[in-house]
Amino acid sequence: GQNIDQPTEMTATEGAIVQINCTYQTSGFNGLFWYQQHAGEAPTFLSYNVLDGLEEKGRFSSFLSRSKGYSYLLLKELQMKDSASYLCAVRDAASNTGKLIFGQGTTLQVKP
């Protein structure tokens, strides 16, 4: 089956660092994506990992371990505007469509 797990909610303080974990069990794997979604808005692309290791992009970094079925999104120097839902998604390799399989999302609240 296809299963992607991430925590439902997290709270962090402005200026701090937060790590959002994602574990997956899918029948195929062709890359892992992180999206940010503010309430009432479209998901926006943050990062993509297909090989093991860390991808850094400004304040955001994403890590992947394919052998462990594990990824995390690291947010540094948190700002109030980072309060949003963070969606972990695996690209399905079995169907040859590139469709994404999403977790339920992690709602992050950044407090002053």
Place this chain on the structure above:
Amino acid sequence: GAGVSQSPSNKVTEKGKDVELRCDPISGHTALYWYRQSLGQGLEFLIYFQGNSAPDKSGLPSDRFSAERTGGSVSTLTIQRTQQEDSAVYLCASSAGLAETQYFGPGTRLLVL
């Protein structure tokens, strides 16, 4: 346009009515996806179009749902005889190919009374 656009942004309908949702993908993107986001749920794949290939309809929840893509660009998602459980945000995404990043539109918020 610069991004994926969808219309209408909001739709309220009565149970049993048909609705049509529209998606304009990013110009030049050959792949188009429809997803559904229900309250408290993750995004759920509905249907995929790629160029002139037959669409992948494996995610459509029932035969009341259908979609088409005309001229390899604009797509419409039709829900016939709407039910209250169809209430959700319907998101469209496009990409330059099936191995490329998907970019999402703002969604259509559908409420079935």
